Amino acid sequence: MLAKESKVKEIHDKVFESANKAKEASKKYGVENVINATIGSLYDEKEKLVTFNKVVEVYKNICSEDIFGYGAGITGTEDYKEAVKRVVLGENYSNVFNENYLDVVATPGGTGAISNTMKNYLNRGEKVLLPNLMWDSYKLIAEEVGGSHQTYNLFNEKGEFDIEDFKNQVFNLISVQESLVVIINDPCQNPTGYKLSIDEWKAILDVLKEASEKKHVILINDIAYIDFDERDEKEKDEYRFLFKDLPKNLLTIFIFSMSKSFTSYGLRVGAQLALSSDENVIKDFEKASKFSCRTLWSNVSRGGMKMFSEIVLNKDHYEDLQKERNEYISLIRERADIFLKEANDVKLETYNYKSGFFITIPVKKNIKEVVKNLEANHIYTVVLDSSVRVALCSINKGKVKGLAKKIKDCINKVN
Ligand SMILES: Cc1ncc(COP(=O)(O)O)c(C=O)c1O
Known part of the structure; x- marks a missing residue:
């Protein structure tokens, strides 16, 4: 059948x-x-x-209408989108990224965000580039949208990111594909717990910038565990700054998830946050992602989004x-x-x-x-x-x- x-x-x-x-x-x-x-x-x-405790307290105080009603808007409520931007790109994101364009689409968890991204950016029959040690669902999602995968060695013999193999595989793929979709899961990489240094990130982005001179490049930056990494504000800013003013042909999509950060796995709330220096790239992102949301899950748990924005947009709660x-x-x-x-x-x-x-x-x-x-x-x-x-x-x-x-x-x- x-x-x-x-x-x-x-x-x-x-x-x-x-x-x-x-x-x-x-x-x-x-x-x-x-x-x-x-x-x-x-x-x-x-x-x-x-x-x-804070998550439970705020969730329990949400009114019934905000739990049981549909969430306003197919791509998430405005408060939710604002809260995601602040958490991922920092409180001051509108100044720091003032010459870039960004948009948020709410999804059921990080899984929904990865699926929605691959659905709209991985060409049928093409391969997503993954590390050889990875969260297995990436492969299934690629297959679900009519693609497959290729891997690079995550570690070189020194136990550091294998930038050489990464570069080889990037250029192998762009020589035969229309575009390149690559997933980096960092920090707290699943399954190894590796964290890229800022220099390793710079080297990765240099490779992707070079590749983007030839083909469209989509970097899926899976930050599902980012809130469990010990980093101070300076390091957070340094990290975010890496994604500012990238070439127009290199789109970054952050995969945000409330599952681990708020230990709210079952509420199924996450988001895609797309960041580009090209306004049209972001308009296209919103258009295609919204279409897919409508056809796959229509909209995301209103109570979950409400709880997240109530906490993040309230300084005391968030602290x-x-x-x-x-x-x-x-x-x-x-x-x-x-x-x-x-x-x-x-x-x-x-x-x-x-x-x-x-x-x-x-x-x-x-x-x-x-x-x-x-x-x-x-x-x-x-x-x-x-x-x-x-x-x-x-x-x-x-x-x-x-x-x-x-x-x-x-x-x-x-x-
Ligand atoms: C690396 C990684 N990314 C994303 C996810 C997505 O989680 P969720 O769909 O619960 O947000 C997981 C869950 O285990 C994961 O391990």
């Missing part, structure tokens, strides 16, 4: 597969005896889902939320420090972690056997092609202690 293109559709979601196994094991052996490092949501030290979030950023840092120190002690290799929810361990050989060993020890991770991802965001410090050695032992048994 399915349409021809839909017959091949099937999700082999590695995250949910591992998560289900972990749940079964927890029922059988008791939660305290199972390390479920599969969950990509923030959990506290009692291993309960974190909700921020309270940031204070609360900072406590959890410190908690993740403590978990990471324990894991990385112990990994160093037992010589367990990890990819270059800087910040965020996940650490990834290269296994290289015999991954299936290693995973069997881990599971026999009640350790559940997300299994990638030749590495395993440990979600520091969801296991408490007690369980993090000793984990590096346990993983090392499971690898040593087979390799």
Whole structure:
């Protein structure tokens, strides 16, 4: 019965597969005896889902009409769009980006923002450029819109961003495609926790600027985890400044998500923020994205947008939320420090972690056997092609202690 293109559709979601196994094991052996490092949501030290008091308080005080009514406008409410601009580009965005053009389209989560972007910018039959270590959904989204993907090495032999391979793949693709769509997920990269330095960002943008002299280039800048990176105001400004006054043929679309920043995964609120030095590029963005919103989800949760703008546009609320979030950023840092120190002690290799929810361990050989060993020890991770991802965001410090050695032992048994 399915349409021809839909017959091949099937999700082999590695995250949910591992998560289900972990749940079964927890029922059988008791939660305290199972390390479920599969969950990509923030959990506290009692291993309960974190909700921020400020978020809950503001949401609960929203009037019924603002929760149950349709959100005004297909692309989001004006307050919501203003709040997204401030969060992504800074309070002072209208002065800093005064010679650029920008627009926001509300979407169901960051996933909706990535889908809506690929739908309107990835030509059918063309490839999106992704790192070899990535959030798997990017590939599925590319397929859903009639495209596919190509990868570059995320890391060079020094464990830094492999700019050489990135450049090669960019120029390979533009030599055969009408345009180039590339995704960078930074900071707190999923799955490695890598964070690009400002110099690495500059080098990436130099490559994309050069490519944009030949073809249209669309940079999808997935910042879903940005609020969990420890950066001061100066660094934030330096980062934002990178995207100012880029060539007209290079469009940046920031992927904003409320899921992690406000621990509001289920509310499904996110946005595309497009930034360009060409007014027509932004007009086209708004026109095509709005059409797709109308046909796919019509509009986004009004209550979710309201809660976000009520907090962000109120200085006191926003400061309270940031204070609360900072406590959890410190908690993740403590978990990471324990894991990385112990990994160093037992010589367990990890990819270059800087910040965020996940650490990834290269296994290289015999991954299936290693995973069997881990599971026999009640350790559940997300299994990638030749590495395993440990979600520091969801296991408490007690369980993090000793984990590096346990993983090392499971690898040593087979390799
Ligand atoms: C790298 C990355 N980008 C985007 C998302 C999108 O999340 P959501 O659709 O919940 O906003 C996720 C979720 O896990 C992610 O890991």
